[in-house]
Amino acid sequence: MKNDTIAIIGAGNIGIAIAQGLKASKEYKTSNIMLCRRKLSKLQSLKKQGFVISSNNLEAARKADFIILAVQPKQLKGVIKGISEGLGKNKILISVVTGVSIAEIQSVVGPDCPVFVAMPNTAISIQRSMTCIATNNGSKAVQSRVLSMFNGMGKAIMIEENLMAAATVLGACGIAYAMRFIRATSQGGIQIGFDADVAQLITSQTVNGAASLLLMSEKHPESEIDRVTTPRGCTIEGLNEMEHEGFSSAVIKGLTSSHRKITTIA
Numbered sequence: 001m002k003n004d005t006i007a008i009i010g011a012g013n014i015g016i017a018i019a020q021g022l023k024a025s026k027e028y029k030t031s032n033i034m035l036c037r038r039k040l041s042k043l044q045s046l047k048k049q050g051f052v053i054s055s056n057n058l059e060a061a062r063k064a065d066f067i068i069l070a071v072q073p074k075q076l077k078g079v080i081k082g083i084s085e086g087l088g089k090n091k092i093l094i095s096v097v098t099g100v101s102i103a104e105i106q107s108v109v110g111p112d113c114p115v116f117v118a119m120p121n122t123a124i125s126i127q128r129s130m131t132c133i134a135t136n137n138g139s140k141a142v143q144s145r146v147l148s149m150f151n152g153m154g155k156a157i158m159i160e161e162n163l164m165a166a167a168t169v170l171g172a173c174g175i176a177y178a179m180r181f182i183r184a185t186s187q188g189g190i191q192i193g194f195d196a197d198v199a200q201l202i203t204s205q206t207v208n209g210a211a212s213l214l215l216m217s218e219k220h221p222e223s224e225i226d227r228v229t230t231p232r233g234c235t236i237e238g239l240n241e242m243e244h245e246g247f248s249s250a251v252i253k254g255l256t257s258s259h260r261k262i263t264t265i266a
């Protein structure tokens with residue numbers, strides 16, 4: 001167990017998911033994890049789990065080794081200004097806020113404090129996140145501390161900052177795309193005979209298995225598809241019908257549409 005102290009400023013959806021992931025990783029004491037938001041009444045159940053809750057961002061930043069910013073984009077500059085006195089070269093600042101660049105953050109905090117931007121997804125609460133991380137002034141040693149933290153909550157990689165919008169679409173929005181695939185498949189499962197809960201169980205476990213096959217073997221999806229598609233069989237029949245209806249094209253178009261939207265907002 002590490003002795004690092006962590007402040008999560010903006011304990012909303014993703015902030016709480018990170019807190020839960022940190023707890024599940026068993027690498028940090030919950031008593032060393034401070035959760036900050038203005039409406040503290042919303043954090044009472046987390047306090048009961050051992051987390052420290054506070055509405056004093058600056059005090060939390062002063063005490064913390066890692067400061068994770070998880071507020072809405074429009075709130076970020078004000079929040080950073082409020083904690084800037086508590087920042088310095090011995091702190092590690094990590095923003096998971098969508099569309100705010102390292103340069104924008106550094107324009108407020110200055111060049112000394114190592115700044116990271118990270119894009120996890122909501123599966124971080126159960127240690128299954130894909131987290132993409134970028135920095136331009138974090139040393140290799142600091143990078144490895146940040147990677148170690150996020151690898152404890154799933155898989156984490158360093159990427160170039162200019163790919164952060166693409167990482168947001170593929171990794172964070174990707175949860176929603178995958179959920180919709182699961183939902184559509186379950187609905188098909190109901191039509192061919194299963195109750196809704198059984199259809200969802202079969203679908204979710206099958207998608208889990210498909211993803212695990214790729215993650216564990218590093219094979220190409222098509223080679224796994226070839227193993228399941230017998231000539232004139234039912235799998236290729238259905239798969240080709242999906243493609244005739246534009247399946248891959250719809251997914252790629254949706255993804256690039258999300259990317260267009262995110263890069264226009266930014």
Ligand SMILES: NC(=O)c1ccc[n+]([C@@H]2O[C@H](COP(=O)([O-])OP(=O)(O)OC[C@H]3O[C@@H](n4cnc5c(N)ncnc54)[C@H](OP(=O)(O)O)[C@@H]3O)[C@@H](O)[C@H]2O)c1
Binds near residue numbers: 010015037038075098
């Ligand atoms: N949801 C995801 O899957 C995901 C994944 C990766 C990144 N992100 C990004 O993470 C950011 C937060 O998203 P979210 O969905 O977690 O939003 P959210 O649920 O609205 O959480 C934001 C939190 O910030 C708190 N807050 C606002 N002003 C504050 C202040 N001055 N001091 C301390 N806390 C403050 C709010 O609580 P109070 O009003 O009580 O202060 C709220 O709980 C967004 O930029 C989002 O794009 C989200």
